[in-house]
Amino acid sequence: MANTFAELVFIPAPVIGHIKSIIELARLLVNRDQRLSITVLVIKPPSGSRSGSAIATYIESLANKAIERIRFIELPQDEILPPRDPKAPMTFVNNFINSHCKYVRNIVTDMVSQSQVGYGRVAGFVIDMLCTGMIDLANEFNVPTYVFFTSNAAYLGFELFIQNLCDEQNQDHVIMLFNSDTEIVVPGFVNPLPTKVFPSGFDTKEGLDYVLLTSRKWKEAKGIMVNTFLELETHAIGSLSSYNNVPCMYHVGPILNLERGTTANTDADDVIRWLDGQPDSSVVFLCFGSLGSFDEVQVKEIAHALEQSGHRFLWSLRRPPSPNQTSRATGDYEDPGGILPEGFLERTAGIGKVIGWAPQVAILAHRAVGGFVSHCGWNSILESLWFGVPLATWPIYAEQQMNAFEMVVELGLAVEIKLDHKTDLFSPKSDIVTSKVIESGIRQLMNNIEVRDRMKEMGKMSRATMRERGSSYASVGHLIEDLISNI
Known part of the structure; x- marks a missing residue:
């Protein structure tokens, strides 16, 4: 038994941010315990998706x-994809992921039959929060499933709260609640939660059905690993025990990909050299994630705000996807000057730099960066925390509005540009945030000493929690004990 490995089957969702974080979790586990080995089964995005090349390269x-002790297997993909309905995007995502179950079954069958030849005994599936259909597959092999929740404990609690609400009341009532303008008390939040920060898509029957499907399946897992840490979300983590039939919870974060390599973009070294020439904590960095882009009117409002604020800036400006593009991933402009106000680049040449793709980790780690205007994706928030860079919130989609509320109102670790800004990813039209609002947010971001000090202190905690005797270090240890017990 001393030489026997516990083999884990990792199944990430075909989303670059999810894949990076779950693979970092895999590296953490094998580095912590020599008895663990991991096979990562990679689901490729649908053909034609721009994110597919990024995932393949990674x-x-x-x-x-x-x-x-980590190996990767790319799963085949059906030639005919499940039907895609623009009004039911999450149904397509769920069906697309589940279409890979037969390939996973074949691979795991081989792993079980070869457990004495290069494999340990399969001790469990570790699945992304979006891959809940794989739980039934794990049950076929009589092995437990663990869910990796790539967002935070407050949002996990919110989904469990919505499921309880639907079980107690009819769905039509809950949909009406989503479309109202009120506040409700949710156990994972200290403050009443405004309905305006509820995630987009939950206000439809299709969206709510998907929430209920996933949240009910999560409860069938043996454990849920949440990418957060106790010192950050003390109240939210504690509140999870108030829900019935919830699996064992492990706070294992912050799980981050902190490699600062610049091979993904030949201009990255130029960006770092430009930052090298700026004073400490003087630059505001604007970046809105792999799906974050704006139309020309909004781009001009941002430009006017930056120019009027007078602050040094580094702006990752991305081109929206074309209407016939299957993925909502953004791209780079060949000439950003064509969408910016006339003369903007010339007038701001001394204090600002407009770029395309951004090496975000390397930028946030740089001494010159003093603030981060972010879409509030959870990975970006954790990176900002790690480096102690204060945030200004500009959420776009998914649960980002709730993340923004938690950071500004609950934790006091960010300032607000907007809390409730939303863009429909499948029809990217949204309200315009004016230059006046943006400028005010940037000034608060760069001048709020209290938020800056809190962020630096939380940054120290985020690093300490992963070290020996830290709370997340201990939680990962308990998780490993549970995984090993399965063999």
């Missing part, structure tokens, strides 16, 4: 490094 880079 997986190839990892495979070339030959990470000890």
Whole structure:
């Protein structure tokens, strides 16, 4: 038994941010315990998706490094995809992921039959929060499932709260609540939660059905790993025990990909050199994630705000996807000057820099960066926390509005540009945030000493929690004990 590995089957969702964080979790686990080995089953995005090339490049880079006791297998993909209905995007996502179950079944069958030849005994599935259909597959092999929740404890609690609400009342009532303008008390939040920060998509029957499907399946898992830490979300983590039939919870974060390599973009070194020439904590960095882009009117409002604020800036400006593009991922402008106000680049040449894709980790780690205007994706928030860079919130989609509320109102770790801004990813039209509002937010971001000090202190805690005797270190230890007990 001393030489027997516990083999884990990792199944990430085909989303680059989810894949990076779940693979970092895999690296953490194998580095902590020599008895663990991991097979990552990679679901490729639908053909034609721009994010597919990013995922392929990332997986190839990892495979070339030959990470000890982690191997990657790309799953085949059906030639005919499940039907796609623009009014039911999450149904397509769920069906697309589930279409890979037969391929996972074949691979795991081989792993079980070869457990004495290069494999340990399969000790469990670790699945992304979006891959709940794989729980039934794990049950076929009589092995437990663990869910990796790539967002935070407050949002996990919110989904469990909505499920309880639907079980107690009819769905039509809950949909009406989503479309109202009120506040409700949710256990995971200290303050009443405004309905205006509820995630987009939950206000339809299709969206609510998906929430109920996933939240009920999560409860069938043996454990849920949440990418957060106790010192950050003390109240939210504690509130999870108030829900019935919830699996064992492990706060294992912050799980981050902190590699600062610049090979993904030849202009990255130029960005860092430009930052090298700026004073400490003087630059406001604007970046809105892989799906974050704005139309020309909004771009001009941002430009006017930056110019009027007078602050040094580094702006990752991305081009919206074309109407016939299957993915909502953004791209780079060949000439950003064509969408910016006339003369903007010339007038701000001394204090600002407009770029395309941004090496975000390397930028946030740089001494010159003093503030981060962010879409509030959870990975970006955790990176900002790690480096102690204060945030200004500009959420766009998914649960980002709730993340923004938690950071500004609950925790006092960010300032507000907007809390309730929303863009429909499948019809990217939204209200315009004016230059006056943006400028005010930037000034608060760069001048609020209290928020800056809180962020630096939380940054220290985020690093300490992962070290020996830290709360997340201990939680990961309990998780490993549970995983090993399965064999």
